[in-house]
Amino acid sequence: MSARDPSDHAVRRARWRVLALWLVVLAVGTAAMLPFRDRLDKAHVALLLMLVPLGGSAAGGRSVGLGLATASFLVFNWFFLPPYHTLVVADPLDWLVLLAFLTTSAVAAQLLYAAQEEARVARLRTAEVDRLRVVGAEAVTAGRAEDALNTVAEVIRDAAQADSCELLAEGDGGAPHIMAAAGVAAVGPASQHADAEGDIVRPLSVRGRIVGSMRLRSARGLSLDAERSRFVDALSYYAALGIERVRLIAAAERAEALREADELKDALLASVSHDLRTPLTTIKARAHEMRIHGDEQAEVIEQEADRLNRIVIDLLDLSRLKAGVLPTEPDLNAVDELLELVVQRVEGVLGKRTLTVQLSPDGDLLFGRFDLAHSVRILVNLVENAHKYAPADTPIELGARRNGDTIDVTVADRGPGLPDGESERAFEPFNRVPGLPPDVGSAGLGLAIARRLAEAQSASLRYEPRAGGGSVFTYSFAAVEFTPEGD
Amino acid sequence: MSIRTILVVDDEPRIRRVVSDALADGETRTIEAGTGREAIDAVRSERPDLVVLDLGLPDLQGIDVCRTVRGWTDVPILVLSARHSDAEKVLLLDNGADDYVTKPFSTVEFQARVRALLRRAPREEAEGHIVVGDLEIDLVAHTVSVEGTDIHLTPIEWQLLRALATKPDRTLTHRQLFAAAWPGRVHGDAQHYLRVHMTHLRRKLEREPARPRHIVTELGVGYRFVP
Numbered sequence: 091m092s093a094r095d096p097s098d099h100a101v102r103r104a105r106w107r108v109l110a111l112w113l114v115v116l117a118v119g120t121a122a123m124l125p126f127r128d129r130l131d132k133a134h135v136a137l138l139l140m141l142v143p144l145g146g147s148a149a150g151g152r153s154v155g156l157g158l159a160t161a162s163f164l165v166f167n168w169f170f171l172p173p174y175h176t177l178v179v180a181d182p183l184d185w186l187v188l189l190a191f192l193t194t195s196a197v198a199a200q201l202l203y204a205a206q207e208e209a210r211v212a213r214l215r216t217a218e219v220d221r222l223r224v225v226g227a228e229a230v231t232a233g234r235a236e237d238a239l240n241t242v243a244e245v246i247r248d249a250a251q252a253d254s255c256e257l258l259a260e261g262d263g264g265a266p267h268i269m270a271a272a273g274v275a276a277v278g279p280a281s282q283h284a285d286a287e288g289d290i291v292r293p294l295s296v297r298g299r300i301v302g303s304m305r306l307r308s309a310r311g312l313s314l315d316a317e318r319s320r321f322v323d324a325l326s327y328y329a330a331l332g333i334e335r336v337r338l339i340a341a342a343e344r345a346e347a348l349r350e351a352d353e354l355k356d357a358l359l360a361s362v363s364h365d366l367r368t369p370l371t372t373i374k375a376r377a378h379e380m381r382i383h384g385d386e387q388a389e390v391i392e393q394e395a396d397r398l399n400r401i402v403i404d405l406l407d408l409s410r411l412k413a414g415v416l417p418t419e420p421d422l423n424a425v426d427e428l429l430e431l432v433v434q435r436v437e438g439v440l441g442k443r444t445l446t447v448q449l450s451p452d453g454d455l456l457f458g459r460f461d462l463a464h465s466v467r468i469l470v471n472l473v474e475n476a477h478k479y480a481p482a483d484t485p486i487e488l489g490a491r492r493n494g495d496t497i498d499v500t501v502a503d504r505g506p507g508l509p510d511g512e513s514e515r516a517f518e519p520f521n522r523v524p525g526l527p528p529d530v531g532s533a534g535l536g537l538a539i540a541r542r543l544a545e546a547q548s549a550s551l552r553y554e555p556r557a558g559g560g561s562v563f564t565y566s567f568a569a570v571e572f573t574p575e576g577d
Numbered sequence: 578m579s580i581r582t583i584l585v586v587d588d589e590p591r592i593r594r595v596v597s598d599a600l601a602d603g604e605t606r607t608i609e610a611g612t613g614r615e616a617i618d619a620v621r622s623e624r625p626d627l628v629v630l631d632l633g634l635p636d637l638q639g640i641d642v643c644r645t646v647r648g649w650t651d652v653p654i655l656v657l658s659a660r661h662s663d664a665e666k667v668l669l670l671d672n673g674a675d676d677y678v679t680k681p682f683s684t685v686e687f688q689a690r691v692r693a694l695l696r697r698a699p700r701e702e703a704e705g706h707i708v709v710g711d712l713e714i715d716l717v718a719h720t721v722s723v724e725g726t727d728i729h730l731t732p733i734e735w736q737l738l739r740a741l742a743t744k745p746d747r748t749l750t751h752r753q754l755f756a757a758a759w760p761g762r763v764h765g766d767a768q769h770y771l772r773v774h775m776t777h778l779r780r781k782l783e784r785e786p787a788r789p790r791h792i793v794t795e796l797g798v799g800y801r802f803v804p
Binding site (some may be wrong): 168188324364367368370371372373374376378379392395396399421422423424426427429431433434437449455457462463466488572575 | 591592684685786
C-alpha cells in the first residue's frame with residue numbers, strides 16, 4: 091500500500107508518549123533506589139525494573155516494550171551491578187541475572203502484543219460479521235431491491251471508513267448511473283467530479299460480467315490495508331448482486347408489461363374479428379342479392395368483404411404468431427392433399443392465369459410431417475403473392491419433390507423477383523416490395539405470416555431468384571416414410 | 578311441390594334475416610329462433626325439414642342442441658360456424674350434424690349446401706349403381722371403373738369409397754370414415770392411416786389428384802363425395 095493511513099500518525103505519537111512516560115517512571119524508580127543500592131538484593135531490583143517494560147508494552151505495544159526492556163537492562167547494569175557506572179559485570183553469575191532479565195522482558199512484551207493483536211482481530215471480525223449480518227438481513231427483508239442496495243452502500247462505506255460510497259450501474263449503452271449512495275451529503279456526488287484524486291473505484295461483476303462500479307471517497311484521502319481491502323471486495327460482491335437484482339426486476343416488470351400489452355392487443359383483435367363477422371356476412375349476402383337483381387357492381391362489394399375478412403384474419407394470426415400462442419399441430423399428412431387444398435383455395439382468384447401442379451417428379455406418393463392448415467395458408471399466400479406481381483399471361487408453377495430427408499414444395503413465377511438484398515426484408519410484416527404498385531397487396535402480411543407459420547412448426551421458407559427471371563419460394567418440411575398395413 | 582319449413586337458429590337478428598332471405602324461393606317457409614331452447618321447442622312443435630344452427634348461442638352449447646334434437650328426429654342440421662370454432666364444428670359433425678358453412682359464407686355455397694341436404698333423404702339408399710362422369714361404382718358387384726377401365730381397390734379403399742359415394746355432397750368426418758373402413762377399431766392415431774389410404778384411393782380415381790373431380794378434402798374435417 092503506497093499511501094499511509096492518516097491514523098498511523100496518531101498511533102505513533104501516542105506510542106512516543108507512552109515510551110516517554112515509562113522512561114520517566116524508570117528514571118524516578120532508579121533515583122529512588124540508588125541511595126539504598128548496597129542494601130538491596132539484585133533480584134529485588136530486577137523484579138522492580140521488570141515492571142517498566144511490562145507496563146510499557148501493555149500501554150504502548152511491542153516496540154515500546156522492547157525499547158523499555160533495553161533501557162531497563164542498561165540501567166540495571168549501569169547503576170545496580172558492581173562495579174557501578176560501567177557496563178562491566180564482575181560476578182559471572184550476574185550475567186545469568188542480566189540474561190534472565192532481558193529474556194523475561196522481551197518474552198513478556200511479545201506475549202502481551204500477541205494477546206492484544208488477537209483481541210484486535212477478534213473485534214475486527216466481530217464488526218465484519220455484524221456488517222454482513224446487516225447486509226444479509228437487508229437483502230432478505232428489504233421491500234425494494236433499491237433499499238437493499240442502499241444498505242449495502244452504507245455498510246461498505248462504514249467498512250472502508252470512507253466518507254461516501256456510491257454504487258453505479260452500467261447504463262444500457264449510456265453513461266453509468268448512480269443506483270445507491272451512502273454519505274454523499276457530506277462530500278457531494280462523485281459524478282460531478284468523477285474519479286477525483288484519491289478515490290477508490292472498483293468494478294462490480296457477477297459471474298464474470300461487469301454490471302457496474304463502486305466509488306469510495308474520503309476528504310482525508312483513502313487507504314485500505316490488505317485485510318480491509320479484502321473485506322470491502324467481499325462486500326462489493328453483494329453490491330454487484332444487488333445491482334443485478336435491480337436490473338432483473340426491472341427487466342421482469344418490462345416483460346410483464348409487454349406481455350399484458352400483447353394480450354390486450356390479441357383480445358382486441360379477436361374481438362374485432364368476432365364483431366366484424368356479422369356485418370361482413372350481412373354485407374356479402376346483401377351484395378349477392380343485389381347482383382342477382384342485376385347490379386353488376388355488387389360483385390365488387392362481395393370481393394372487398396372477403397378481402398377485409400382476410401386482412402382481419404391475417405392481423406389476428408400475425409399477432410398470435412408473434413406472441414407464440416397460435417397452436418400448431420405437425421402431423422403425418424399427404425402432399426397430394428396439401429396441394430389439392432391450395433388449388434381449391436386459389437383457383438377462384440387466379441382467373442385466367444395458368445397454375446401448373448406437379449405432385450412429384452416420378453409419380454411417387456409423398457408424405458411429410460407438417461401442420462396441414464398452416465401449410466395450406468403458407469402456400470396460398472405464396473401463390474397469391476406470385477399472382478399479384480407476375481404478368482397475367484405467365485404461369486405459376488406449384489411443385490413438390492423429395493430432397494433427402496425433407497420435402498420441398500416450390501412456388502415459381504415469372505414476376506420481377508425480389509431486388510438483391512431485399513429478399514429477407516420482404517418477410518417482414520407490412521414490408522411491400524419496393525417499386526411495385528401499392529394497390530395490389532392486402533396489407534403486406536402474406537410473406538411475413540408464411541415465414542412465421544413455417545418457423546412455428548420447425549419447417550423453413552426461403553426465397554431464391556429463378557433462373558431466366560422470376561421468383562422461387564421453397565417451403566421445406568420433414569419427409570415421412572409410410573407404408574400402410576394390410577394392403 | 579309442398580311448402581317446406583326451415584328453422585334458422587342464430588342469436589344475431591341480422592344474420593337470421595339474411596339467411597332467411599337467402600332461403601326464400603317461394604317454396605320455403607322459414608321460422609327463426611334466437612336461443613338454443615327456442616330452437617329445441619321449435620323443432621318439436623314445427624317439425625322443420627332442415628335446421629340451420631349457429632354456434633355460439635347465448636344459452637346452450639351447439640353440441641347440446643344437436644344431441645337433444647337427434648334424440649327424436651333425423652332432420653338435417655347445417656351448422657353455421659366461425660373460424661375460431663373449427664374444433665366445435667367437427668364435434669357437431671361427429672355427433673349428428675350433417676354439414677357446415679363458415680361465416681362469412683357465400684350465398685351461392687350456402688344455397689348449394691341447403692339443396693344437397695334437402696334432397697338427400699330419398700337418394701341415400703336407393704342406388705346400387707352410381708355413375709358420376711367417367712366414374713362408375715357398382716355397390717352390389719363391388720366394382721369400380723374409370724373411363725370404362727376396371728380399377729382394382731383394396732378392401733379398405735372400397736369401404737372408404739362406398740361410405741363417401743352413398744352420402745354424396747355431404748362431408749364425412751375422419752372419425753366417420755374411420756368407423757366405416759375399420760369397424761370396431763378404436764379411433765387412435767388412425768388419421769394417419771386414413772390419409773394414406775385416401776391418397777392411394779384418389780390417385781386411382783382422379784385423373785388430376787390436385788384438382789379432384791370426385792372426392793374433395795374438407796380441411797380439418799374430412800372428405801366429401803361430389804356427385
